[in-house]
Amino acid sequence: MTNEKLLVSVALNAWNTNIARAEKTFSGLTQEQLQKEVAPGKNRLIYVWGHLAAVHDGMLPLLDFGPRLHPELDASFLTNPDKTTPNLPTAEEVRKAWNNVNRKLSQGFANLQPEQWLHKHTAVSDEDFAKEPWRNRFAILLSRTTHVAYHLGQAALVPK
Amino acid sequence: MTNEKLLVSVALNAWNTNIARAEKTFSGLTQEQLQKEVAPGKNRLIYVWGHLAAVHDGMLPLLDFGPRLHPELDASFLTNPDKTTPNLPTAEEVRKAWNNVNRKLSQGFANLQPEQWLHKHTAVSDEDFAKEPWRNRFAILLSRTTHVAYHLGQAALVPK
Numbered sequence: 331m332t333n334e335k336l337l338v339s340v341a342l343n344a345w346n347t348n349i350a351r352a353e354k355t356f357s358g359l360t361q362e363q364l365q366k367e368v369a370p371g372k373n374r375l376i377y378v379w380g381h382l383a384a385v386h387d388g389m390l391p392l393l394d395f396g397p398r399l400h401p402e403l404d405a406s407f408l409t410n411p412d413k414t415t416p417n418l419p420t421a422e423e424v425r426k427a428w429n430n431v432n433r434k435l436s437q438g439f440a441n442l443q444p445e446q447w448l449h450k451h452t453a454v455s456d457e458d459f460a461k462e463p464w465r466n467r468f469a470i471l472l473s474r475t476t477h478v479a480y481h482l483g484q485a486a487l488v489p490k
Numbered sequence: 491m492t493n494e495k496l497l498v499s500v501a502l503n504a505w506n507t508n509i510a511r512a513e514k515t516f517s518g519l520t521q522e523q524l525q526k527e528v529a530p531g532k533n534r535l536i537y538v539w540g541h542l543a544a545v546h547d548g549m550l551p552l553l554d555f556g557p558r559l560h561p562e563l564d565a566s567f568l569t570n571p572d573k574t575t576p577n578l579p580t581a582e583e584v585r586k587a588w589n590n591v592n593r594k595l596s597q598g599f600a601n602l603q604p605e606q607w608l609h610k611h612t613a614v615s616d617e618d619f620a621k622e623p624w625r626n627r628f629a630i631l632l633s634r635t636t637h638v639a640y641h642l643g644q645a646a647l648v649p650k
């Protein structure tokens with residue numbers, strides 16, 4: 331295995347580890363359990379989970395893996411705070427979106443050659459990328475991995 | 491810049507970003523503010539900060555950068571839960587340890603060539619590493635970066 335490939339595989343392990351932790355945290359909970367807040371007055375677990383699904387869905391166009399699968403998540407889980415929008419998607423709908431999105435991301439990751447991780451992500455212009463070559467797909471993978479961890483730290487505060 | 495070097499620099503950016511966020515979260519707080527819990531009955535901010543300093547101190551021998559600088563942190567912040575040990579280090583002592591440790595880590599990072607990130611960390615045997623080459627320094631960097639993010643998510647719940 332080349333050094334490049336090994337560096338990428340370590341980062342994919344970190345992603346997969348955190349996705350597996352999120353699965354373990356959220357996917358076995360009932361609709362009722364998902365109504366618990368991570369701390370008094372803070373986001374509910376359903377919001378955190380839907381937020382992660384929405385952010386991961388946004389990775390698809392950003393990594394040039396295709397269009398978003400679930401843009402309908404944004405209004406409930408991304409652009410508005412928790413408890414401000416009516417008719418939140420159900421646990422089952424969030425679960426389905428979460429699974430769809432992460433499956434599609436895994437397929438995209440598997441198709442990338444190591445050097446393709448260093449291509450620019452789609453939200454940076456050619457001109458800016460020439461000056462800032464670290465604004466690449468690999469940076470998106472790492473920042474979204476820490477983003478999952480950030481919210482897992484919060485979800486861990488909810489009594490079992 | 492080689493591809494290897496660019497992959498490593500993206501990961502170092504992610505580390506530095508999260509360390510800077512931790513600085514912003516903790517280092518301006520008073521001894522009194524650091525007594526706040528991240529959620530009712532959960533760890534206090536002083537414990538979270540000391541815990542991060544202790545874990546980062548443990549990275550020094552793990553990455554073969556030299557002996558630990560502050561092993562005295564462990565009893566208060568790592569091996570025992572919060573609120574179970576008397577005479578916790580003060581905010582000033584934690585701040586000093588945090589700065590020492592992260593400075594020493596930065597020096598170590600700066601001295602590594604890209605391929606040295608793929609050397610085994612010191613807690614894995616030669617035999618195991620031959621079978622599991624992803625148990626390397628780079629994996630430690632990524633897992634400790636997500637670890638900081640995990641606790642930053644918790645600290646962010648404390649009202650300003």
